[in-house]
Amino acid sequence: MPVPHFSYNYINFKHTPVSEKQHISTHRKLNNEKIFIPLFYISAKKNPAKKLIELLIEFGSFFAIKPSSIKIDHIDILGGYILDFDIYKKALIFNIKKEKDKKGKSEGWGKLRIMKTLKYLSEINTLSPFSARIYFTIEKPIQEAWSPSYIKFIHENLKKSTFSCDIELFTYYAKKLEKLGLYVENPDGYMSALSIVAWGTGAHRHGMALKQIAAQELLESIILNQEKASHALVFLSALIVDTYAWLPYILGRKEVALTSELQYAIAATPLRELEEATRNLSQVVPSLRNKVYIRLRKELNHIHIPQNINEFCKYLKQLEQAIRESIKDHYSKDIKREVLIGRLNILSQEIAKKMKKEKIKKILITLTEQTAPILMEIIQLEATDIEETTIIYTPQTLYNRLLFAEKLGNIKKVHYIPVSSIEPAITEEILKKNMRNRYDLAIIQGSLTIALSVLDNLHDRIDSSKIIFV
Known part of the structure; x- marks a missing residue:
């Protein structure tokens, strides 16, 4: 079975003797489309490129690393699946142009440090939630690399196993995706970084949750804002393909012990039904990718900026239905539930039932691993004068809490209360000390241990008709 071989200056799609490595034609590589399946292409220059890298590293490091003084001028990112030892793995290929100062030297976060x-x-x-294989482009043949700085760069590649991709091959796939419309230029940094990190996760529960978060956040651009809706559709299409093609493929190929955390998650139930249908991934992905993107693009013509929650729910339901119909059309199988935005659809409808004309000033929310900041924006379609928000989170939902902190700058007061999902007594004590306000709306979800403690402490602090329990 042919597998990718990584040579000094490009990805080679055949088993090749060492003496022939320098003589492989790009034509031979391009003919083997089964080895690499392209999914999306991003290009950014100047400030958008710097913001993208900053947030990509910040989100990808679980908020542990925040780069500053980024010294790059341009970045291209190609995402797809690469065949490696008879199994398809995720691959992100970066083409980075560094920024130079007047002396011709780069300081701060330059290309090599980013790599x-x-x-x-x-x-x-x-x-880090990242599990995609990382590759970088090299534009010069090694035999011409006489510059000491470039030779050092090549040696770094070899010593540190920084696999690289021929620029001609990269350009070929980039142009192919551009023709299909699966191309984003100068994207919103937050939207693109979160989507790439979510797409680049492995087959585990947290990775599935990140996909759900990213898909929900993309709805801000698709429904609420629409300024960069076409960009958001590219990322949403990639997440849909990854969820309904690559994940079932991996669940069917990997030992249950390696994916058990995801195997037994509720979100994985419809995915297990697709295992047999995704065995030939090189045929499944291109077809599903194109169908999903075309269907979502048509659906966008029927979506307008909503004026209230009920309108938002209507458009969200349309998108969910479009996803389900695309999956059914491709696999000839109706999935039981849509796992990316389906839960938000249920929650939004519950919120719409509870929201009335009276003013809502204070809100309480318990976070689950799938809760995204767009939840607050949905509420603010009706409650335009929120003064205070209380967020209850656990170590398992710390990532969500940090994302909320990125997006809740327009709320006057935000309180974060950390609790434990495995120590009820500690949780009860923390909530007694910190839940002292009256609330106008409470959204209770997640662990029953936490939910019951919160409900107990909400006694006499809220009208029971204003509690949403899902």
Whole structure:
């Protein structure tokens, strides 16, 4: 079975003797479309490029690393699936142009530091959700690399196993995706970084939750804002393909022990039904990718900026239905539930039932691993004068809490209360000390241990008709 071989200056799609490595034609590589399946292409220059890298590393490091003084001028990112030892794995290929100062030297976060950090997050850091293979382009043949700085760069590649991709091959796939419309230029940094990190996760529960968060956040651009809706559709299409093609493929190929955390999650139930249908991933992904993107693009014509929650719910239901119909059309199988935005659809409808004309000033929310900041924006479609928000979170939902902190700058007061999902007595004590206000709306979800403690402490602090329990 042919597998990718990584040579000095490009990805080679055949088993090749060492003496022939320098003589492989790009034509031969391009003919083997089964080895690499392209999914999305991003290009950014100047400030958008710097913001993208900053947030990509911040989100990819679980908020542990926040780069500053980024010295790059341009970045291209190609995402897709690469065949490696008879199994398809995720691949992110970066083409980075560095920024130089007047002396011709780069300081701060330059190209090499960014490369090493991304490789570290993907291959070593246990906190990082990244699991995609990271590659970088090299534009010069090695025999012409007489510059000492370039020779050092090549040696770094070889010593640190920084696999690289021929620029001609990169350009070929980039142009192919551009023709299909699966191309984003100068994207919103938050939207693109979160989507790439979520797409780049492995087959585990936290990775599934990140996909759900990213898909929900993309709805801000698709429904609420629409300024960069076409960009958001590219990322949403990638997340849909990853969820309904690559994840079932992996669940069917990996030992249950390696994916058990996801196997037994509720979100994985409809995915297990697709295991047999995704065995030939090289045929499944391109077809599903194109169908999903075309269907979502048509659906966008029927979506307008909502004036209230009921309108938002209507458009959200349309998108969920479009996703389900695309999956059914491709696999000839109706999935039981939509796992990316389906839960938000249920929650939004519950909120719409509870929201009345009276003013809502104070809100309480318990976070689950799937809760995204767009939840607050949905509430603010009706409650336009929120003064105070209380967020209750656990170590398992710390990532969500940090994302909320990124997006809740327009709320006057935000209180974060950390609790334990495995120590009820400690949780009860913390809530007694910190839940002292009256609330106009409470959204209770997640662990029953926490939910019951919160409900107990809400006694006499809220009208029971204003509690949403899901």
